[in-house]
Amino acid sequence: MTRAKAFLIRPLPATVEAAIATHFDVVRAEGDRILSAAEVLEGARGCRVVFVSAMQPMGREVIAALQPELKAVGTVSVGYNHIDLEACREYGVSVFYSPGVLSDACADLAVMLVLNAARRGHEAEALVRSGKWPGYSNVQLLGIGLTGRRAGILGMGRIGQAIAARLRGFGTEIHYHNRRQLSAAEELGATYHASAEELLRVSDFLVLCAPGTPELHRFLNRERIAVLPENAVVVNVSRGDTVDDDALIEALKSGRVFAAGLDVYANEPALDPRYIELENVFLTPHIASATTDTRHAMGMLVLNGILAHDAGEAPENQLC
Secondary structure (H helix, E strand, O other): OOOOEEEEOOOOOHHHHHHHHOOOEEEEOOOOOOOOHHHHHHHHOOOOEEEEEOOOOEOHHHHHHOOOOOOEEEEEOOOOOOEOHHHHHHOOOEEEOOOOOOHHHHHHHHHHHHHHHHOOHHHHHHHHHHOOOOOOOOOOOOOOOOOOOEEEEEOOOHHHHHHHHHHHOOOOEEEEEOOOOOOHHHHOOOEEOOOHHHHHHOOOEEEEOOOOOHHHOOOEOHHHHOOOOOOEEEEEOOOHHHEOHHHHHHHHHHOOEEEEEEOOOOOOOOOOHHHHHOOOEEEOOOOOOOOHHHHHHHHHHHHHHHHHHHOOOOOOOEOO
16 A cells, blocks of 8 residues: 655654654655745655744645645644644645644743843853953943833743743742733733733733734834833844844943843845944844754654544644
């Protein structure tokens, strides 16, 4: 009996690829990058399943052109706005994603960004590596402490709640804005703000971790930055285009914003080069979920969702 084929657009952990290979004949794209629509069509022709990652477009034309063989798309990501769900529904293509299992890893990295931005981690490491460190000084690289300050979390879903749990350990007061107010058991003493602007006014540390939506495109603009407290720290583990780069860079240069920690960027990997020139920015290359355990769990969640659906079940990570 001929087995169905699965197309892997980008490499996955070896353990995940081995598991996929026990159920499908695997076709792999060359390299590790986002493919054009033409490249996806060439590689996925005749495949029943396509595995994608964040930011790999799967638009209507591609979904339609891969019919009638394509039956499932699995995205190894919590975001799914790179997939045309309406087209998938129209053509009977099931879509699976990987929520939940990456919350802790993303929260860990968000707190790393908070700490490195607030305590001037980039400048400190650069000074030591330069060989020009003159030794201890009482006034060298003074940063901002977390204890007693206020963290404003935009997007209090699984990741936001995990970030809040970690920041509480530093004695940080938690504030948040969400589409809905959480229950008291979920809030754990956090203060809810009905509007994003109310949240910004009390955010000594602003952590952006909301899902990517059209409404949040360039959310953090000049007007909203002006509402932040003096010497605020901005952290983004949401989507790159949640931030207006011109506005944030201007605020970082002027000192209106003390520092920023960024893991995501508009047009990545071609981030705005001005960020690289700024000393008060701590940069990471979109690695919030990049731990061995997490990436394995993400891949297996997607695969197991596809297999469960094939067995007639209704997996929780099925989008359509």
